[in-house]
Amino acid sequence: MDLLLLEKALLGLFAAVVLSIAVSKLRGKKLRLPPGPLPVPVFGNWLQVGDDLNHRNLTALARKFGEVLLLRMGQRNLVVVSSPSLARDVLHTHGVEFGSRTRNVVFDIFTGEGQDMVFTVYGEHWRKMRRIMTVPFFTNKVVGQYRFGWEDEAGRVVDDVRSHPKAASEGIVLRRRLQLMMYNNMYRIMFDRRFESEDDPLFVKLKALNGERSRLAQSFEYNYGDFIPILRPFLRGYLRLCKQVKDRRLQLFKDYFLEERKKLASTKAADNASLKCAIDHILDAEKKGEINEDNVLYIVENINVAAIETTLWSIEWGIAELVNHPKVQQKLRNELDTVLGPGVQITEPDMHRLPYLQAVIKETLRLRMAIPLLVPHMNLHEAKLGGYDIPAESKILVNAWWLANNPEHWKNPEEFRPERFLEEEAKVEANGNDFKYIPFGVGRRSCPGIILALPILGITIGRLVQNFELLPPPGQDKLDTTEKGGQFSLHILKHSTIVAKPRVF
Numbered sequence: 031m032d033l034l035l036l037e038k039a040l041l042g043l044f045a046a047v048v049l050s051i052a053v054s055k056l057r058g059k060k061l062r063l064p065p066g067p068l069p070v071p072v073f074g075n076w077l078q079v080g081d082d083l084n085h086r087n088l089t090a091l092a093r094k095f096g097e098v099l100l101l102r103m104g105q106r107n108l109v110v111v112s113s114p115s116l117a118r119d120v121l122h123t124h125g126v127e128f129g130s131r132t133r134n135v136v137f138d139i140f141t142g143e144g145q146d147m148v149f150t151v152y153g154e155h156w157r158k159m160r161r162i163m164t165v166p167f168f169t170n171k172v173v174g175q176y177r178f179g180w181e182d183e184a185g186r187v188v189d190d191v192r193s194h195p196k197a198a199s200e201g202i203v204l205r206r207r208l209q210l211m212m213y214n215n216m217y218r219i220m221f222d223r224r225f226e227s228e229d230d231p232l233f234v235k236l237k238a239l240n241g242e243r244s245r246l247a248q249s250f251e252y253n254y255g256d257f258i259p260i261l262r263p264f265l266r267g268y269l270r271l272c273k274q275v276k277d278r279r280l281q282l283f284k285d286y287f288l289e290e291r292k293k294l295a296s297t298k299a300a301d302n303a304s305l306k307c308a309i310d311h312i313l314d315a316e317k318k319g320e321i322n323e324d325n326v327l328y329i330v331e332n333i334n335v336a337a338i339e340t341t342l343w344s345i346e347w348g349i350a351e352l353v354n355h356p357k358v359q360q361k362l363r364n365e366l367d368t369v370l371g372p373g374v375q376i377t378e379p380d381m382h383r384l385p386y387l388q389a390v391i392k393e394t395l396r397l398r399m400a401i402p403l404l405v406p407h408m409n410l411h412e413a414k415l416g417g418y419d420i421p422a423e424s425k426i427l428v429n430a431w432w433l434a435n436n437p438e439h440w441k442n443p444e445e446f447r448p449e450r451f452l453e454e455e456a457k458v459e460a461n462g463n464d465f466k467y468i469p470f471g472v473g474r475r476s477c478p479g480i481i482l483a484l485p486i487l488g489i490t491i492g493r494l495v496q497n498f499e500l501l502p503p504p505g506q507d508k509l510d511t512t513e514k515g516g517q518f519s520l521h522i523l524k525h526s527t528i529v530a531k532p533r534v535f
């Protein structure tokens with residue numbers, strides 16, 4: 031570290047301490063703030079609670095301080111919400127007040143300071159982006175049109191695993207093949223494109239850049255520079271890397287995918303509405319002047335992260351739980367065999383006839399929620415919550431994982447037991463009809479992709495269980511399901527090797 035820089039930072043810190051004490055003395059207005067650990071000047075609670083603010087650590091804090099608590103992380107206020115009724119207030123009753131998003135130094139880079147949809151503040155731009163994205167991505171018509179593609183991709187996974195020499199003996203890292211499938215599921219919708227194999231150089235490049243984007247954004251490593259702006263010079267290297275990754279990604283989306291669609295759009299064939307893929311509709315909106323070229327790129331960026339990774343993580347969790355719970359796996363296979371007939375491959379319209387499959391998916395999303403803290407919300411102005419004052423521009427984390435895993439609301443929540451969704455929780459749906467179970471959020475900023483995610487999960491998990499007996503690798507009786515939490519994500523730490531023994535029909 032540069033000594034001069036260190037000296038400057040220390041001086042800056044000292045000045046900031048003095049200034050913050052002076053400002054707090056001068057500030058007349060007394061707010062009734064939510065409870066939380068006692069903050070110290072400048073650092074707030076950062077040194078007490080540390081960097082790793084994952085869903086489990088935030089649950090431990092909620093047990094201590096209650097269902098709404100405030101953490102001062104350097105200069106940032108972070109409010110953690112941990113009860114269904116307060117989640118209702120944030121997401122529904124006061125949904126407009128809390129409907130904005132916080133970003134941080136890193137998300138600012140990846141979203142061009144909110145030129146996207148997922149991370150933009152609540153307002154005109156968000157409304158327009160959500161409207162423009164709805165028809166090409168988030169309707170039943172899209173499901174009807176693309177489900178054949180998802181069934182085809184899942185079928186190819188089955189064929190590839192069947193023909194893999196090691197799958198039935200030593201096992202394979204199934205997730206790698208499923209990742210290719212998820213890219214194809216979404217790239218077919220976006221660009222009418224697919225990648226032939228895991229070795230396709232373009233797929234390899236894309237996957238690496240998206241992976242880097244996720245790692246850099248979800249890491250807790252950069253917290254210090256975000257919480258205490260005076261320390262930001264130390265983050266220069268990190269932010270430079272983020273900028274490089276962002277530039278390379280957007281350039282790749284542009285050069286390899288968007289340009290092709292633009293060229294095709296200028297030919298006659300593309301006038302036919304039925305030949306249009308999602309990005310053609312988005313490019314039409316650009317042509318009409320509703321959005322600009324950067325907005326188009328950030329829509330592609332959003333789908334790459336919001337759609338592909340979340341669904342892939344959920345599939346991976348579902349399979350891991352099924353391997354570790356062979357009785358559940360067998361019960362699911364029996365349902366598929368009985369309802370569809372042995373060897374009759376599941377398709378999207380079958381989903382509603384398969385209640386146990388639906389319960390397995392719900393249970394996976396409950397216990398292993400891909401976005402356990404939702405995407406952080408924010409109140410642009412000072413607001414009230416649970417009788418407390420919430421300072422303007424607070425980051426609001428709804429601990430959706432804890433709502434769905436709190437023993438006050440769920441019977442033995444630590445157990446993977448899909449039956450709960452057919453018995454005591456039979457009325458609870460994934461769309462947020464009950465605030466104790468909101469894996470896709472609820473309200474204005476809820477996940478519009480639920481309409482695609484649930485059938486993709488059903489088709490993929492259904493096909494795998496129909497066609498294979500899924501087992502841990504030789505010498506292991508369980509898969510390692512250690513979690514890796516991020517700024518608001520949750521995935522499995524180690525991608526497991528899984529033995530897939532083909533069934534003979």
Ligand code: HEM
Nearest residue numbers: 148336337340341344401404405470471475476477479483
């Ligand atoms: C299992 C898969 C998925 C899970 C668990 C999931 C979960 C979530 C959650 C929790 C949120 C934030 C809700 C909030 O902040 O209140 C969200 C937002 C979002 N999701 Fe998903 N999602 C999944 C799949 C998808 C897919 C497939 C797409 C697109 C095709 C998608 C697109 C989006 C978008 C665009 C937003 C931002 C909405 C906004 O800010 O207005 N998601 N998702």
